[in-house]
Amino acid sequence: MARRGSQAPPPPPDFEENIIDVDVSEEMRGSYLEYAYSVIYSRALPDARDGLKPVQRRILYSMNDMGLRPDRGHVKCARVVGEVMGKLHPHGDSAIYDAMVRLAQPWAMRMPLVDGHGNFGSLGGDDMPAAMRYTEARLSREAMQLVATIDEDTVDFRPNYDGQEQEPEVLPAAFPNLLVNGASGIAVGMATNMAPHNLGEVVAAARHLLERPDATLDDLMRFVPGPDLPTGGKIVGLDGIRDAYATGRGTFRTRATTHIEDVSARRKGIVVTELPYAVGPERVKAKIKELVNAKKLNGIADLKDLTDRNVGLRLVIEIKNGFHPEAVLAQLYKLTPMEETFGINNVTLVDGQPRTLGLRELLQVYVDHRLNVVRRRSAFRRRKREERLHLVDGLLVALLNIDAVIAVIRESDDSSAAKQALIDRFELSEIQAQYILDTPLRRLTRFDKLELEKEQDQLRREIAELTALLESDAKLRRLVAKELAAVAKEFATPRRTVLIEDNGETKSAAAVPLEVPDDPTLVLLSSTGLLARTPDASPLSAEGGRSAHDVLVAVVPSTARGQVGAVTSDGRMIRVEVIDLPILPPSASPPSLAGGAPITEYIELAAGERVVGLGAIADTGGGLALGTEQGVVKRVVPEFPGNRDDFEVITLKDGDRVVGAVQLGSEDEHLVFMTTDAQLLHFPASIVRPQGRPAGGMAGIKLAADARVLWFGAVDPSRTSRVITVSGSAAALDGTQTGALKIADFAEYPAKGRATGGVRSHRFLKGEDTLILAWAGPAPVKATAPNGQSITLPEDLGRRDGSGEKLHRAIATVGGPIGPTADPGEADADAAGEAAELGGKVE
Template sequence: MAEERIQSIGLHNELQRSYLEYAMSVIVGRALPDVRDGLKPVQRRILYAMHELGLTPRYSYRKSARIVGDVLGKYHPHGDQAVYDALVRLAQDFTSRYPLLDGHGNFGSVDDDPPAAMRYTEIRLALIASDGLLDEINQNTVDFIPNFDGSQEEPIVLPAQLPFLLLNGCSGIAVGMTTSIPPHNLGEVVDALIAMVRKPKLSDEVLLDFIPGPDFPTGGEIFIGKGVKDTYLHGRGIIKMGGVAHIEELQSAKYRNRRCAVVITELPYQLSKASWIEKLADQINDDKITGITDIRDESDRDGMRLVIELGRSTEPKEILNILQRRTSLQTNFSAIILALVNGQPVQLSLRKLLEHFLSYREVTVIRRTQNTLEHVDKRLEVVEGLIKALCDLPRVISIIQSLKNIDNTQLNLQAHLNLTSIQADAILNMPLRRLTNFEKNTLLQESTLLRQERRDLYLLLRERESLLKSITNELKSLKKRFATPRRTVLRDENIYPNNYLTTKVEQQQVVEDPLLNSQLLISQDGQVRISTIQSIKKLRLEDSVEIGHHPSPLQLLLTVNSCPNLLAFSSTGRVGLLRWEMVREQPHSIANFLPHSLREGQVIQIVPLPSYTKPNLSLGLLSSDGHFKRLPLEVFRDLSGRATTVFKLKQGVNLLRVIACLENQELILASSMGRLLRFKLQKGILPLVKRTAKGTLLLKLLPGESIAGATCIEDQSSLILATAKGQIKRLSCSSLKVTERGHLGQIGLPFRKKGDTLVDLQSTSSGIVSGQLSSGRSFRLRISDYDIESTLGFGQQMQLARGERIKRLIPLIRNSNSK
């Protein structure tokens, strides 16, 4: 019986080692592409197997099953379906900008139709793969390694002449990392490469002029802005993309009988047409989108055409904007440029990717040149030997006739004519028909050409300038052969801040006469919509509501015909205009109507900006660390489509609240421990400052303390205060003393329960205040139901569910016409 060999090892050590080996195997061996040829291992093996089978564009197609079998048996011992799926993607012209395979048969469609089985489809190499990826494979340009069983050899990487990682993009999910690279236009990429060869220290701005954005095979539009810039400069970003649509008139008649349709000719990249139609139909059936009477797919071999027929009274531009906001007609591409560099996953900027490719291309051209030089030297050696033989032909014949042993003949030729063994062997193998003066002249001409070629090759190896010139000429040749016009239209995100409407005129046209007397509603959960006055009355906003699962509380209610500009403030200290003109009856997220650059932080507050200049009116900004500053309204009147920073905050500090302030009003500031401070808003105490000012520290926080909130008050007004554990109190402002900066303040609300904290305070001027709980439930308070108390009062206790907490109070802001 064999002796048992059991070795005790730590489980955590074995798991760590095994998992690391598995992770690296997936990262290097399956999921991520190589920066040099832009291919994953399975894609590389498919292309090399087809090259070995001779399936070039000049020959007929071969069954896909044959290729899959060769790849599995020789190079890739995994599932056959996985190999076939990879093969199919290489042949799909709606997936790859420049397909590397030429398919014959059903290889799927943009409708997400599955491809036919591998026994039915046929395949061969596309011209760009044959000439741009595999043309130099037999010229010792790359290294080969044994396959999985050592019976074959396969290339480590293919000698790509173009950066296919950029041209076709790539997507893959590895262990703990993912890559998602969009495709690009060949002509633009080649121009950028040539510019970098000529000027290696090309600025990022100029480089982005050469490659302004991705070029998707399905066309569509992309909005050039921060997302594209982040992708190219840092290797990661969100690229806004959309489909292409226009409005057609179906029936020429008077305005009342006019019928129109929204016609979509291009969808965003990797969006299934059939799935998009199905989801749109579901929204129509659920009455989430109204005004659409029919959806027809009229797509054919000439291109896509989706006809969305509208009702007679439906405004086409309104429906188009709804489609862009509520469906995937506009969506995002999350770009992550992650690839293998020297076997390690690296996130790359556009510049780094191109530099890595150019470095690799230099290496392959040098190796190709060295290989060609070796062949030229060998051929030149043979040619010079044959010329020597033809110049002294009688002597050669005499030597051959005088010796009986062929080995001695070769040695004698070498000795008498000063030949190498290779030259002597070539002379002995030369047919008699070549012993003519014509052959001698041909060899002399060939010798001259070979010597010139050798000089050129040596020049490439000695002078890098000549090498780079050769690379540039080859890139120009490839561009001339394979470049195609850009398919994806580029839009400037700054000109189209919300991407849906193009001009202010169009935005104003959306607000039609029937809606002029309606109300604009913005709720606490970030939903915005327009509603009629009759619908508003049904909400009974003046009544108190007990705790329950109610719709999200309203924070803004304004009449459309007198609605001012709305300022949206984010937690990062930035502000931008809310384009409310595009809002309709269906609720949408306010993010759809904000500048793209404002979406980095959470929108904390929407503030109406009066269209007139109100004397002494300013906006106060309060940060979470207790800093406060007042800005004049003029700072906010010239906002364009971009967001701008109005409060520069330290790391970890957020903008907490924005307060409308009048000169000589009073500011009440509260902390989580119940401390309240009362300040006079005067130029000498809290003056107006510039946008770049840091702000004044009003309250130095104690350990464990935080800012609860702040509000502006009149002399005889009151405040409503709320604690996390449900204590509600209406406090008389006159009971608070006016203090100076740095004062400790006074306790405005004694807590009933141990561990309670003050979470918010609001002015009572609106008459109604809503509250939001940690469970998602909400309530609404009528201020008049609470008695005014002094600082010593405890207020009323609200009954909360176990573990439930009050998060914030939400006052309702409205203009006079909304009451």
């Protein structure tokens, strides 16, 4: 009711309805495109520069901003998730925590970026990680390399989702994280699935691209032969990898690492120690149980999971008596996840656009990013030093005129007048004048003047160095390559995944007989430690194919159900069952050991112990000859005592070790010693009388002070043979020198008596004082580099005591043909290139 004298309020105005007709198809299309854009660019695909998705980048940046560094304590993951979600990533805590968990899993990441404390799940996802309120985390040492120098204007920042914070568009990334850790993600209309690689190999390829920007894919694949999965295993078939590196898409098969061993006194078993990438043991066990219950898989008596945190993965599949373990293993590969296919799809963001990149393009994008980061960092550091130099120059002016400065300040009415007076009187800038006024008098002593002059000189030198770096693309590339090498030196680890050419060695169960006949066979050992056997004992001629990435170091005759002994540097001979070794297919004649298995799957070695050769259990002619580092030689016919699996084949003196062991075909062969001080001695094996197992051998070569035996072997004097020597410096670090190579005719070296000093085999030049590689054997000689690639050796022969020619690439292994052939010296180069090889390698 209105009061007296007041007017009633006016009626509300009439509002008309404003309805806009929208085409449903257009609205759906627009909304879907916005959603697809958000998923592709803000969630699912990694950036090609730092290899991170937005959520991963925000996690690492926030943890670094929170000070969660490797030298600090762990904090609750819930705190990290809250910080990331509240400031940078508005997509829910579960998405953030799931991404954080994956960054901490060593079986998912080749180099984990989060150091987790607590339950972060298990291999294959069989056990879920604990809730974020229970787990703790901090940045790993590797992750610090991704965020290092981010505060030096190395990358651009952008506003966060609400404009109140800033986040980096990309991280500086001191190593190629995308290739090292891989990535997976499903966007809208596209997906990415990238395999992890070995840090050392990827860095080597990136450095090669920095040095040679026109490098081809084949050049880079010399350094990166294939993926290196966190869980190890084997990759079978390399054609798909070559396709993926060329086009960005390809497939390869991953296979579990297994070996066959005696699980009981009367039963053998298949022991699985590594599974394919992203395959957990629970999945394998469930599939095996399903197949056994359905009677689709025969021959399995029991399945035990002995996996724990100390021994790692260990699945023991017990085989029934009467079944061939190799046949059962072939069925397991065929029917269970012990063999899986991995599809590579290298879809990544480049300049904000999704692109499918090959290996060279991925490395090029990273190299360009790193060059830009180092360039911006150098400009930032130069700018900071110039600013500091400007202040130091002003302070030195004040020190030189200290009395006048004090007088000016005392005569001024206020600080503003004092600053202006300093500017006018001493021609200072406003910044210099203010800095002088802010400097306490205790900083204006004579000692401080000396310190300032020293700092001034240092700043000028650093500014000049940074200016030269910014003005020279070559210097910038060298600096980036040097920093990459430092990262690889600190964080690189040995390759875990074995690469195997698909040569058809995978057989069905029906192709492997249950009862293996005791046929003659040859057992082969390669320089990379791969063991295999041939299907028969036919000689290995020089006309067959050879492994492009390996050479043979031992070939011993045996039978399919026989045994051979692996001779180690500690003087032990360890029993190896021939039946357990993989069989090379008849098509690989003579052999490529790509189908072999590492010798460590069959024997256990002590720390620092290595296999130096193979020996037959029974006498096959001349017996087993051994040579030690201190010049001792021994001939022995080994026989395993009782049921022991290993025994000493020579009693070594303190500090001595076996450097070579060779199975002699006859006593007519010559035993050869080659020493670090370039002495070569050879004498007939017949003058070394055989000894029993406990004996310590006899004097083989007389050594000079500080010299040691570098190589020991046997040479047939009736064949054309060569002597290979490579000289270098003993003070150089391993792997940093290529050395000087000399090839000489073995016939030029006269035979001498046992226990003499031999003859000089190499003349050292200035800066050389030792041999770093030595080998003697039948021609033609082939050599391989540390990465497995073949090296062409010069055809010209040098004098027996001549000096060598400087090598452009380091040699890791050398070898010659095996078996009775025509004189290889008369063979043409093409036939020689196809020779199977028996070689030696750098220790």
